[in-house]
Amino acid sequence: MSNMHVTAKVNGDEVEFLCDPRETLLDVLRDRLNLTGTKEGCGTGDCGACTVTIDDRLVCSCLMLGVEASGKSVGTIEGMAEGDILHPLQKKFVEHAALQCGICTPGILVAAKNLLEKNPDPNEEEIRYWLAGNLCRCTGYDKIIRAVQDAAKEMREAS
Amino acid sequence: MNYHTPSSFSDASAIAASAKGKTRFLAGGTDVLVQMRSDIITPDDLIDIKQIQGVKDITKNKDGSWTLGIAVTGAEMSEHAEFKKAWPGLVEATDLIGSTQIQGRATIVGNLCNGSPAADSVPAQIAAGATVSIIGPTGERIMAVEDIPTGPSKTSLVHGELISAINVPARGENAGDAYLRFIPRTEMDIAVVGCGVSLRLDNGTITEARVALGAVAPKVLLVDECSKALIGTKLDETALKKLRQAAENACNPINDKRGTIEFRTEVAGVLAVRTAKKAYNRAQGK
Numbered sequence: 001m002s003n004m005h006v007t008a009k010v011n012g013d014e015v016e017f018l019c020d021p022r023e024t025l026l027d028v029l030r031d032r033l034n035l036t037g038t039k040e041g042c043g044t045g046d047c048g049a050c051t052v053t054i055d056d057r058l059v060c061s062c063l064m065l066g067v068e069a070s071g072k073s074v075g076t077i078e079g080m081a082e083g084d085i086l087h088p089l090q091k092k093f094v095e096h097a098a099l100q101c102g103i104c105t106p107g108i109l110v111a112a113k114n115l116l117e118k119n120p121d122p123n124e125e126e127i128r129y130w131l132a133g134n135l136c137r138c139t140g141y142d143k144i145i146r147a148v149q150d151a152a153k154e155m156r157e158a159s
Numbered sequence: 160m161n162y163h164t165p166s167s168f169s170d171a172s173a174i175a176a177s178a179k180g181k182t183r184f185l186a187g188g189t190d191v192l193v194q195m196r197s198d199i200i201t202p203d204d205l206i207d208i209k210q211i212q213g214v215k216d217i218t219k220n221k222d223g224s225w226t227l228g229i230a231v232t233g234a235e236m237s238e239h240a241e242f243k244k245a246w247p248g249l250v251e252a253t254d255l256i257g258s259t260q261i262q263g264r265a266t267i268v269g270n271l272c273n274g275s276p277a278a279d280s281v282p283a284q285i286a287a288g289a290t291v292s293i294i295g296p297t298g299e300r301i302m303a304v305e306d307i308p309t310g311p312s313k314t315s316l317v318h319g320e321l322i323s324a325i326n327v328p329a330r331g332e333n334a335g336d337a338y339l340r341f342i343p344r345t346e347m348d349i350a351v352v353g354c355g356v357s358l359r360l361d362n363g364t365i366t367e368a369r370v371a372l373g374a375v376a377p378k379v380l381l382v383d384e385c386s387k388a389l390i391g392t393k394l395d396e397t398a399l400k401k402l403r404q405a406a407e408n409a410c411n412p413i414n415d416k417r418g419t420i421e422f423r424t425e426v427a428g429v430l431a432v433r434t435a436k437k438a439y440n441r442a443q444g445k
Binding site: 004021022024043044045048051054057058059060062063064065067068111129130131132133134 | 161188
């Protein structure tokens with residue numbers, strides 16, 4: 001089958017792309033829209049590195065076809081900072097050294113931001129369960145959890 | 160690969176029925192896309208059934224029963240307070256599947272049609288007495304959930320048929336359900352044994368019982384002998400002993416890296432007891 005024409009919103013902007021119906025949303029984001037912040041880890045929905053939001057719900061972009069994004073609102077890591085101003089989560093990840101190689105980081109940030117939008121004051125257990133689908137082989141997770149807690153605190157105080 | 164987005168189940172069925180090559184239906188995609196990526200299946204026709212009207216709806220019918228659309232995700236079930244209150248066991252079983260990301264896409268109809276003996280939501284669906292509406296080339300029919308899986312990755316759906324809705328009975332009074340599974344870790348794993356139980360009580364005596372076991376046979380089992388062990392009792396020690404024995408007797412598991420035959424059999428008995436106690440407490444409003 002020939003390429004299909006898809007219209008969607010990505011980080012608030014209207015985008016159009018052509019893609020083969022077999023292409024995953026992850027492939028579309030990286031190879032057609034040049035949004036390479038979203039990473040491919042396992043490609044089978046186990047590691048969470050490719051996490052994005054679809055209509056404000058977390059999904060693995062490797063487990064969704066590009067054509068399925070038609071009419072949807074996609075949120076990626078590129079939509080997180082405002083210009084040069086980092087999101088509080090991004091800032092706290094740097095401060096707490098909550099990343100090393102960085103492959104899992106975009107997915108974890110997107111997932112953590114989604115959690116804090118639903119629950120501004122999650123406890124440690126809630127954060128760990130929410131992020132259970134985001135694997136990190138470098139940090140041992142503790143720094144990630146502390147960074148999310150610290151960012152949540154800062155965001156609560158700011159609001 | 161042809162990608163279809165039919166606007167009705169009869170259209171979806173017609174596309175599948177006339178397809179010459181391999182066909183797959185796409186709802187949440189958390190199994191199909193993994194299978195496509197690992198070259199287990201390369202569909203010639205992929206039929207996305209999410210654009211059919213009503214597939215995202217959780218509907219409470221006039222008689223108190225529920226109709227779940229085929230594209231309702233695990234997350235949407237967990238967030239539906241009234242449905243969760245009515246069928247907490249079915250919701251907790253579904254919630255155990257995968258990560259937050261998987262919950263955002265995965266559906267219980269997909270969990271059923273994937274045909275895994277270890278599918279977490281299926282013992283809970285069976286215990287609940289759920290049925291599925293099926294549309295196919297010869298018309299519509301309704302089947303009990305326990306009659307859908309026929310073996311690993313196999314279902315009783317025929318060429319051109321697909322499930323159009325899942326029907327969950329009215330919960331009614333003095334009743335409760337529960338689901339427990341054993342996995343070697345705390346999250347994100349496949350059941351070594353899973354058990355779903357639904358009970359109804361009359362002054363503490365069990366009048367209705369359905370017990371289903373997962374991952375201990377080629378398909379999820381509805382175990383009548385377990386129901387018999389419970390009905391007419393107040394879940395006393397004798398009843399629990401009989402329940403445990405009946406659950407063990409029903410097992411016909413495999414040996415694999417997750418658990419041996421002996422281990423799965425013993426755990427099935429233990430889980431049946433624990434799940435029955437949990438369902439019993441819920442039926443008493445505890």
